Amino acid sequence: MKNKWLSLINLETKAYAHQWFFLAACGYAILIMPLTMLARHGYGPAILAVPANHAFEMLFGFALALIAGYLLGPMPRRQLALFLFFWLLARLTGLTNMATWLVLASNAVFAVLLAQQLLPRLWVAKKWRNRILAPLLGLICILSIAVSLISQSGHHELMRYLLGESVQLFALLMLFMGGRMLAPAIAGEFYRQGMELQARVQPRVEAGLIVTIIAAVILAPVSTSVSGILLITSGMLAAIRLFRWQLWHCLARPDLICLSIGYAWLAMGLIMLGSAKLDEHIHLGTAIHAITVGALGTLACNVLVRVSLLHTRQYPSHIAHILVITVCMTVAAMLRISADFSVYREILLAASAIVWSISFFIVLVILFSCLVREPIRKTAVDTSLLSMKTSKHNALR
Incomplete structure (x- = not known):
């Protein structure tokens, strides 16, 4: 008590x-x-x-x-x-x-x-x-x-170099945390369908991701080509991990599919980043935006919604807006990448920025709706607290 x-x-x-x-x-x-x-x-x-x-x-x-x-x-x-x-x-x-x-x-x-x-x-x-x-x-x-x-x-050159390497560290963080969020959720959906997911966290693949990305960051000043090969390897490992989760069995769970799209952007972005390093940093910015807009944007939107809904005891799989948000963020990423190969660069950049903001505006509306539900939970806590105080007072009497 x-x-x-x-x-x-x-x-x-x-x-x-x-x-x-x-x-x-x-x-x-x-x-x-x-x-x-x-x-x-x-x-x-x-x-x-x-x-x-x-x-x-x-x-x-x-x-x-x-x-x-x-x-x-x-x-x-x-x-x-x-x-x-x-x-x-x-x-x-x-x-x-x-x-x-x-x-x-x-x-x-x-x-x-x-x-x-x-x-x-x-x-x-x-x-x-x-x-x-x-x-x-x-x-x-x-x-x-x-x-x-x-x-x-x-020292702007050094600043740009460190920012480029920081992207890889954020990518590793997203791979780690995204995997730890997706694996148990997919396993739970398999269990609900009467099946068992054998490949969950996949510790060997996860260890490979950690080693290859950290090595790519460490070796970048020594050999750009080796760093590029390691990043391509990490992207392929991420794709293998995603494939082994067998998401085709989770088509009834749009929340899991949308999270996996963000994870797929990570795999593709790392492969693009490694290829750019092998190709004398041509289209390096394009690869970085595949990670920051495609992966970070998609995963961020889904995590913001997922965590907030679960905190208020709502189910993310029941919210149709998740699909809209993920589609918008995918469009934003594709527009941003396409801008680097188009004569209409400024128009595509502006369109990408607008769609990005629309995605997060929808997320913001969902977050505010969750905050509205939060006082209901607090009222329940206050009622329980008052009940305990009354019981304690009666016991003392």
Whole structure:
């Protein structure tokens, strides 16, 4: 009884990180692409007209907010507000090009707070494949500070190189977390149909993904061709892993199909990235956008919706909007890739940005609908708490 009492009190004093950071990341995603397009034509924040700065905001602004929302879990409200404050401060000062020291400091504080909160929790894992998540996130947080510092010091070539290598680390993170989300969900659907999925997490394939991508990052300064071959290998391993999940048995689950489309973008993006490295970095930007728009955009939308719906005890498979969102994001990715091969580049870029924003606007509507349902759950908790207080009072009498 005492433990139940304490748990109910904790529910009142804590907030869920995904509710705050998912809304912030979704709102930022809606704005960042149109602002970038406006900046290209002299109407938006001038800093976004520089491709490297746009890439930084996508990776260490948008994607890092997604990581925070997904992994932080329930936290004291004041502590969570502190995290969100520094993230917002970094975004606002960065876009408005205010005091450079404030941009650097706010990015650094947020990265340090995030690492300090997550790394000890992730390091306790027993298997090395699970434990690799801690140094991977630590390296991403370090790169967030390093790239911000290098940007302020004016070493733009080094900044572009580090951003390119950071994409591979985010791809590895998506492969790891996407696989851990898809495998049990697909296995559950197999069980519901009276079947058994033999290939679930696929530890050997996952180990191969970890080794090849990390090796590709380490060897990139030494041999670009070897790094490219390793990335192609990792993309093929991701495709094999996806094939072995036998998703043709899950056609009645659009939520799983949509998640797998994001995973397929990862596999294709890594193969494209490796091929670009072998071909003297021709179409390197195209390959990077296959990962950042196709994979990151699709997986982000689906994870935002999935986590928020499950938190309010709704089933993602019953939400038709997931299909619409994923189709829109696929169109956005294809438009962005096509822009690099078309004479109508600016028109296709603008169309891609609009469709991207539409996708995240639909996600934002779903997130707000989940927030509306949340007070219903809180009312139930308050009722249980009042009932326990009444019972305790009667017992004392």
